[in-house]
Amino acid sequence: MPQLTAVTFYQNLDVSNLAIGNTTSYDRAVWHPISSPQDTYHNYTYQWTSSTIEWWINDQLIRTLHYADANGGHNFPQSPCFVRLGVWAGGDPKNDNYTIGWAGGLVDYAAGPYTMVVQSLYVEDFTSGSKYEYGDTSGSWQSIKVTEGESSTMKEIWSPKGVSGHWNVLPKAAQIAIVACSIGVAAVLAALMAFCCVRQRKAGRKEKAVADAMYEKDARELMEFRQGNAKKQFRVELSRVPSAPSRPGRMF
Secondary structure (H helix, E strand, O other): OEEEEEEEEOOEEEEEEEEOOOOOOOOOOEEEEOOOOOOOOOOEEEEEOOOEEEEEEOOEEEEEEEHHHOHHHOOOOOOOOOOOOOOOOOOOOOOOHHHHHHOOOOOOHHHOOOOOOOOOOOOOOOOOEEEEEEOOOOOOHHHEEEEEOOOHHHHHHHOOOHHHHHHHOOOHHHHHHHHHHHHHHHHHHHHHHHHHHHHHHHHHHHHHHHHHHHHHHHHHHHHHHHHHHHHHHHHHHHHOOOOOOOOOOOOO
């Protein structure tokens, strides 16, 4: 079964079209220079149709493989694909010398760990099948049976997730209606809040006027009480003053 590979080594990208069992040549790889693969995100894209395969890097087409150019179509990918992402130690000492040389030499595990960061992945299926079945191991597209329908996996992947996902799948009219209703509700709440604030302010003024009147009344009564007590005390003091004794003298 033919395979598509795209492997980054240091500053180069290896774009290959491999076929299981085809060891007649090893010149099917194309190396493309790429800047700072460890420090900068790059967009790697390939588009696979029934007639051609295109490899892209950062929106730049770097290679096109036609069906007829792939060993008359025998090495052209025909079976359902899957995507593998990961860090592969091509230079592991357990691999053969050709693979180690292709990978750039032995891996220095002491210099690890080695990391790979993937920002996002997007896969689009151009077919309408829900699943595939292999009739044999020939790898020919004629041996693959397609069951029409909607893939349960794709349905789950594309189903809306979260608030933003459900919002995005709503019709435009529904979105406009929801926004308009939200604005209307917000306006009503704002008007109600303003009315309550004005009403509360008026009630506060009345309560303050009543409190001020009661304070003035209490102050006035307290003043009158103090004045009354002062007068009573003055009278008591006057009542306690002794009368002057009469002087001795003669009576004529």
